[in-house]
Amino acid sequence: METERTIAAAGYATIAGCRLIPLRTVDDPRGSITIVEGEQDVPFPIERVYHLHGVPAGGSRGGHGHRRLEQLLVAVAGEFDVLLDDGAERRIVRLDDPGTGLYIPPGIWRELEAFAAGSVCLVLASMLYDAADYERDYADFLAWRSG
Secondary structure, X not given: OHHXXXXXXXXXXXXXXXXXXXXXEEEEOOEEEEEOOEOOOEOOOOOEEEEEOOOOOOOOEEEEEEOOOOEEEEEEEOOEEEEEEOOOOEEEEEEOOOOEXXXXXXXXXXXXXXXXXXXXXXXXXXXXXXXXXXXXOHHHHHHHHHO
């Protein structure tokens, strides 16, 4: 995993580096518990956790890329699409299972779209918030990616 992180941190991440990760889930008659531990269940230490909620049905979030940050997105309730873009290729991933997370390495543009009513997106991040790590303009993101 360290090689993948080093390549991604250098700005060479591609869509192929984004992947669905099945999360450890224990089911019993009372319900289920899903466990995520940094550097065990995800390929990075977890430094920040937040969740998106109250997004109107059909709404969107995101619309940025990160220079160094790694993330795992989980639809803990409802469903939504994640548009992934590495500047050369685009892919849409539907998240609708609280037992599966989407790993996004650095250098990937992401847009969260088509939220169902009542959806909640849990985000596990490898860094504390740093405004300088964001590329919020797509043209600037492409320029950063190319050089």
